Amino acid sequence: MIEGLEKFIGIQSEWETACDAVEPGAVRRFTQAIMDDDDAYAPKAATRFGAPVAPPLYPMMMFRRPHGAPDPLRIHGNDPDFDGLGQSSSLTRGLPEIEPLAGYALLNGGTEVELFRYARHGETIRMRSRYADITEKETSKGPIVLVTTESEFATPDGEVLLRARRTLIRRKPK
Amino acid sequence: MTVAFEDIQTGQEIAPLVKGPLGTMHLMRWSAAMENWHRIHYDRTFAKEHDKLPDILINGSLKQQFVLQFLKDWAGRDGWVWKVSFQFRAMNLVDETLDIWARVKDKRDIGPYGLVELEIGIRNAAGLESTPGSATIALPHRNGSPVPYPFRPSA
8 A cells, every 4th residue: 555545544524614505696506507497496495395405415515615715726826737626625625635645636436425405595514524445456547546535414403414425536647 | 296106117217317418618617616626627738638538527526416416306306315326437528418317226115105226327428338326216105295304214
């Protein structure tokens, strides 16, 4: 195994609250981008969900750069090797960068989700994650590192909306 | 409109959800909506010359929204998409059209509602399967109550 990877397995983040609540405008842009006109997502929706809601996986996309946080484009904007993502990926939100994989390309390898409730418009969401596993694998295109994270998305009073287990594929640049 | 558990047959194919062709405008709109600026989804030069990819990639995060939309719409208002699992096994490139599909693998009645196990995936026009996976959907009984919401799995 690449030296220094094991120590990251089991590391868990603190609970982090999304910088914005579930905003109707952000839900509109999101649903327009995925081309889903379900009227449950519209303001004033009256469905059995009790309030206008966001799409099922919306909480996973809510953890963005808060106001005043360092701007990656100010830091890396002139770096031709900057992938535009850095540590801003929602896949590893709140977790420390895995230093031995610094500079490795990142691809989304897959997801397992368990869903319990939709997020409502106006609701505050928080999350926490952990590195569940890190393994190396040899493929026909060379070695890769599989990083598995587990995340919970919940309301401030602890009601879990969904759980996600995600696999990140990290590959050393050629 | 919600399909009833009793109406489902093992082996049944579900009418696919078709998305696309998904061009750079679709991908840029998605990147902007979720504030994800990963260059491989809109910067062709970076994708091909730096990351050695064949072209701009359709976001995995966008494909997973399509899967959830497809399953949610099939389950209907009175059903519930409980579990979904998928792997991004192959790349989908800009300008592809995606068919999100499912087939019923199994079903079981657990009392207050039924659970349907699905095999799922995403195919492009060339037939390449990029996103194989599975899902568990809770469906109400015919003339029965909606699946409880918020969903709390029955023992």
